Amino acid sequence: MTPEELNDLAGEYVLGTLAAEQRLHVQQRLEHDAPLRAAVEAWEQRLLPLTELAEPVAPSPYLWRRIERSLGHHAVGDTPPVPWWNLLALWRGLAGAGLLASLVLASLLLTRPAAINPTAYVVVLTAPQSQAPGWVIQASNDQQIQLIPLGVMQIPADKALEFWTKGDDWQGPVSLGLVKPGQSLSIPLDKLPPLAPNQLFEMTLEGPNGSPTGKPTGPIQAIGRAVKVI
Amino acid sequence: MPEPLFDYEACLLACARGEQQALRQLYEQDCARLLGVAKRIARDTALAEDIVHEAFINIWNGAGGFDPRRGSARGWVYSVTRHLALNVMRKKGREVALSDEHEQTLAADPSTEHFEYRARSGKVYQCLEHLEPSRRSCILHAYVDGLSHSEIAQKLGTPLGTVKAWIKRSLAALRECMA
Numbered sequence: 529m530t531p532e533e534l535n536d537l538a539g540e541y542v543l544g545t546l547a548a549e550q551r552l553h554v555q556q557r558l559e560h561d562a563p564l565r566a567a568v569e570a571w572e573q574r575l576l577p578l579t580e581l582a583e584p585v586a587p588s589p590y591l592w593r594r595i596e597r598s599l600g601h602h603a604v605g606d607t608p609p610v611p612w613w614n615l616l617a618l619w620r621g622l623a624g625a626g627l628l629a630s631l632v633l634a635s636l637l638l639t640r641p642a643a644i645n646p647t648a649y650v651v652v653l654t655a656p657q658s659q660a661p662g663w664v665i666q667a668s669n670d671q672q673i674q675l676i677p678l679g680v681m682q683i684p685a686d687k688a689l690e691f692w693t694k695g696d697d698w699q700g701p702v703s704l705g706l707v708k709p710g711q712s713l714s715i716p717l718d719k720l721p722p723l724a725p726n727q728l729f730e731m732t733l734e735g736p737n738g739s740p741t742g743k744p745t746g747p748i749q750a751i752g753r754a755v756k757v758i
Numbered sequence: 759m760p761e762p763l764f765d766y767e768a769c770l771l772a773c774a775r776g777e778q779q780a781l782r783q784l785y786e787q788d789c790a791r792l793l794g795v796a797k798r799i800a801r802d803t804a805l806a807e808d809i810v811h812e813a814f815i816n817i818w819n820g821a822g823g824f825d826p827r828r829g830s831a832r833g834w835v836y837s838v839t840r841h842l843a844l845n846v847m848r849k850k851g852r853e854v855a856l857s858d859e860h861e862q863t864l865a866a867d868p869s870t871e872h873f874e875y876r877a878r879s880g881k882v883y884q885c886l887e888h889l890e891p892s893r894r895s896c897i898l899h900a901y902v903d904g905l906s907h908s909e910i911a912q913k914l915g916t917p918l919g920t921v922k923a924w925i926k927r928s929l930a931a932l933r934e935c936m937a
Contacts, residue, residue: 535929535930535933536926536929536930539929539930539933540925540926540929542837542901543897543900543901543925543929544799544840544844544848544900544901544904544905545900545906545907545910545925546848547848547851547906548845548848548849548851551841551844551845551848555841565828566828569828569829569833572829572833572834572836572837573829573830573833574881574882574932574933574936575882575901576830576832576833576836576837577878577880577881577882577883578882578898578901578902579791579795579836579840579902580878581798581898581902582791582794582795582797582798582902583794583798584790584791584793584794585790585793585794585797585803585806586790586793587789587790587793587807587810588807591789591793591807591810591811592782592785592789594807594811595781595785595811595814595815596778598811598815599778599781599815599818601778601781
């Protein structure tokens with residue numbers, strides 16, 4: 529190829545009049561053909577001012593975002609998204625939550641030791657004469673007791689069982705209400721002094737509406753004292 | 759007019775270093791002009807945006823291979839965009855144009871016989887002024903509108919062989935004039 533032919537080819541390439549195959553051919557040659565490259569670059573410089581004849585066209589607002597997305601760039605001016613393991617707020621929050629949880633657990637540990645032991649007190653209520661066990665009372669803390677029947681006690685139809693308790697230093701027994709034979713009950717003790725060792729529990733036979741005096745009047749059906757579980 | 763304040767070479771060097779802000783600055787500086795160049799050739803705004811999109815990706819990826827001793831940085835940016843547009847149009851044209859001889863018989867559009875342009879300052883414009891108007895139109899339709907030989911022949915109502923010869927001689931005359 530003479531220098532003249534090389535120049536013609538470069539000129540037509542830059543001008544844009546080469547067919548697709550010829551364009552491809554030139555573009556492949558440009559990779560390694562220095563004289564052709566120099567001729568093309570000279571033509572690019574010569575004709576470049578003609579680009580001014582094309583009126584500028586305002587790009588759509590999406591074009592730049594598209595370019596950024598294609599290049600995998602983050603939006604310029606925005607802070608790049610922080611991976612989760614670098615989120616300060618996340619770790620601050622987790623550290624705060626962890627500290628709070630340990631404080632709550634520590635305070636539970638210090639203020640509610642009884643809660644650790646599932647059963648703090650046990651009472652076995654037995655019949656006074658036969659010593660047959662009729663009920664068991666479990667207390668996992670000193671504010672609440674569970675009354676568990678061991679059998680169905682037989683009582684006259686026109687009578688009711690009334691449940692009582694009395695601490696060692698109390699003036700007298702306090703009613704915990706009526707209990708049906710065979711009934712399982714959970715009874716709060718929050719109105720009473722905390723459950724204490726040796727506290728007396730008993731059931732008496734009373735009228736259908738309970739003791740008329742507020743104190744036990746009928747025969748004792750079952751009786752037992754609280755024992756602290758070690 | 760080229761913006762003398764914008765340092766294209768420094769911009770490309772920054773792009774080569776991976777500075778995304780540099781590409782953004784180039785976009786703000788030249789995107790509308792590059793899109794104008796692409797749209798004149800592609801004759802469709804959406805297609806032109808596709809071309810400019812690809813051009814910016816090529817500029818970003820090719821900035822490291824740009825050698826300032828071989829030409830201006832600004833020229834390279836425009837060349838990348840123009841040649842992408844020309845590649846697209848030539849590939850399209852190959853599918854559409856059945857025969858050059860067919861097209862030359864089609865009626866010319868007399869209203870666009872000559873390329874409408876006003877001469878600007880610059881050596882290439884002075885040299886274009888020396889060309890006969892029809893030949894000047896050939897060069898401008900090719901460079902600015904991206905028309906092929908046969909499209910120019912059709913547009914000017916001139917035989918294809920004549921257009922090819924005019925372009926060849928006009929390029930030689932331009933090169934001599936600008937030397």
